[in-house]
Amino acid sequence: MSRYRISLATLLAGSLVAGCTSDNASVTESNDDTVADEPVQESIEFADWVPERGPTDRHAPDFELFNLCDEAPDSVWEKAGLHYHPEISETRIYGTHITCFLGMSEDLTESYSTGQAGNLAITVDDYSMKELEEKREILDIPSDSSIAEVHFRELTATDECTAGIETVKGRINIGDHGKLRGLTLEESCMIALENLERIVLN
Known part of the structure; x- marks a missing residue:
């Protein structure tokens, strides 16, 4: 025509x-x-250690949370420029989630949540995206991420924005406390997203 x-x-x-x-x-x-x-979309390649993408269902037979903090190779954190500090980075295992905090600086003081660099919360929880949508906890923040169904959630108790994706072994989410460093919520969410992509993609 x-x-x-x-x-x-x-x-x-x-x-x-x-x-x-x-x-x-x-x-x-x-x-x-x-x-x-x-x-x-065609160029997306998840790291081989990332669990199978799919809805998170804690009621599924043999469901078990993936321990991202301990099971991801050290090279993953090095690539993302994150640092282990014994004072804040020990893995914490709870009933509904597994989490650890990795500094965005080699300096411990700068890597506290209120420090100049801050830290990232590395978490896998048993919430499904559908469940969070029903509770209206998914933030309406646009992004140009190449990862399908990436979503944002604000944890007001810790002034944290998390960027997450679902897997069959739990919802991987990376949280940034940027508001404590003077950033807007949207800016904090973008930092969380950038680091999520660095961590889970090749």
């Missing part, structure tokens, strides 16, 4: 623009979102 429309318009105008072809026209008329999104 585009070929004939362009040919007719060119004849009526009485001129031909050099280099304008029907192929170029079809690219121009294509859906920009589709062109931009498809290659990104």
Whole structure:
């Protein structure tokens, strides 16, 4: 269709623009979102240690939380620029979640939640995205993440924004306490998202 429309318009105008072809026209008329999104989606590759993606269901037979803090290779934290500090980074295992805090600085003081660099909460919990949606706990914050169904949640008690994804062994979520460092909630969420992507993607 585009070929004939362009040919007719060119004849009526009485001129031909050099280099304008029907192929170029079809690219121009294509859906920009589709062109931009498809290659990104195809290039996504999760690290081989990441559990299978899928709904988190704590009632499923043999459900067991994945211990991200202890089971991910050390190279994962090195790639993300995160640092282990014994004072804050010991793995904490609770009934509904497993968590640890890794500093965003080699300096312990700077890696406290209120420090200049801060830390990230590395957590796997047994909440499903559907459950959080029903409780209206999912934040409406847009992102251009290449990870499907990534979502944000605010933990007001700790001034923390978490970016999370579901797996069959729990919901992996990375939390940033950016509001304690003077950032907006949205800025804190983007830091959480960037680190989630660094951690779970190759």
